[in-house]
Amino acid sequence: MSIAIIADVHANIEALGRVFEDMADRGINRIVCLGDVIGYGPNPRECLKMLYSSEVAIMGNHEEAVMFYGEDFNPKARASLEWTKDQLNSNEFDRTENYDLWNFLGTMQQVVEDGDVMYTHGSPRVPTREYVVPADIRNQEKMAGIFDLITKVCFIGHSHIPHIYTSDMKHASPDKLGSGIDIRKLGDRKILINTGSVGQPRDGDPRLSYATFDGNIVRFHRLQYDYQTTVDKIYAEERIPNFLADRLLVGR
């Protein structure tokens, strides 16, 4: 049975709702969430609640920051972090509901392994923090150190750039993969798969990105969603910097 693997929703309920519609069309109801459900966007509570039923819920740097401290957050990220924290503590809502939101955050894990499949937010070396980006394929020491910690397959998010990396130091973007990638054809190679971002794509394509996995084949999906609504909500909330809306229009 297939599973949907999503990352970096960033409080974008329009994008997340579109993923759920697409999952329903595909008959998929299992979901793995690779972290950063919250931060940047205007609907942190709604997105967390929608993901309570995730089979795996990984902690992203934004969850870590809201629960502990976001020491490396830039001023724009920090502004949205403080606003997000206030939303999650807001006394406009039922106290039990706030408790459930924080409780869900508290259940999130940094790394989950299921057989030879690993899930984490950034990288298996530094789960909530390390970025893996296409240029890293030239940094063989970094990539070898990461692959040393992977049994076979590892799904990540964090960079917001959908991409695959294999342990023979090759890499590809999803548009080069045709109908997907068949894990059985990897032989001895290991694979690191970034599913891209649901709620804040940064590869120049504003469409949301996620993946499905049936145990053998990984497929990437890009979908249009109503980002104008998300943009308008961010503009309407003065504590969230407008920059975080503008980037949704261009996928940067």
Ligand SMILES: [Fe+2]
């Ligand atoms: Fe993120």
